[in-house]
Amino acid sequence: MTILICKTILASSIFFNPIWLDSHPNIKQEARLVCEEVVEKSIDTGIDPVLVAALSYSESRFKRNLRSKAGAIGPMQVKVKWTCPNGERRGCDLVQAGITHLKRLGLRYGCGEDSKKHAEALLWKDGNKAFNAWADSQELCLDPDWETVLCHYNSGTKCLNRGFPRLILSRYKKIRSLMEKGRNVRDPE
Secondary structure, rough: HHHHHHHHHHHHHOOHHHHHHHHOOHOOOOOOOOHHHHHHHHHHOHHHHHHHHHHHHHOOOOOOOEEEEOOOOOOOOHHHHHHHHOOOOOOOOHHHHHHHHHHHHHHHHHHHHHHHHHHHHHHHHHOOHHHHHHOOOOOOOOOHHHHHHHHHHHHHHOOOOOOHHHHHHHHHHHHHHHHOOOOOOOOOO
């Protein structure tokens, strides 16, 4: 599944210009490796790998060391201060940090009122460590409100811009559609 997802994204001219990508073999190789890492870690975490790949593509085009003007870094464009253990870059797996953060946001904002109330109570009473320990021990609900979750991933505690999650969900649907139709005729390798 990992290879199919990444080949679909890298072979589709919707996502990458094939001529440009072919003329930059190092970028193509790095994008493939990062995409595969993102997909594998999302499967291990229990989050739809196509959704996480669409998010990582949108955030960084699978660039491992991309840094935004806002200070977000890596393929998932995480804020180290909020997502990495001890708030430090050293020893932080930026891909796993982003996926774990997405799962925690899913439990906090996307899995219904009971989950949200429990998360808010933990955060209020015991802080982030208690919430993170609880969230990391939970399975994500079957059908989170991804639009809200992605909005918080992009904006923080206040969901400000619904355009970003809609873009991710649109790309998610496009990747799924391409995979189902088997239209990835170009082999990106």
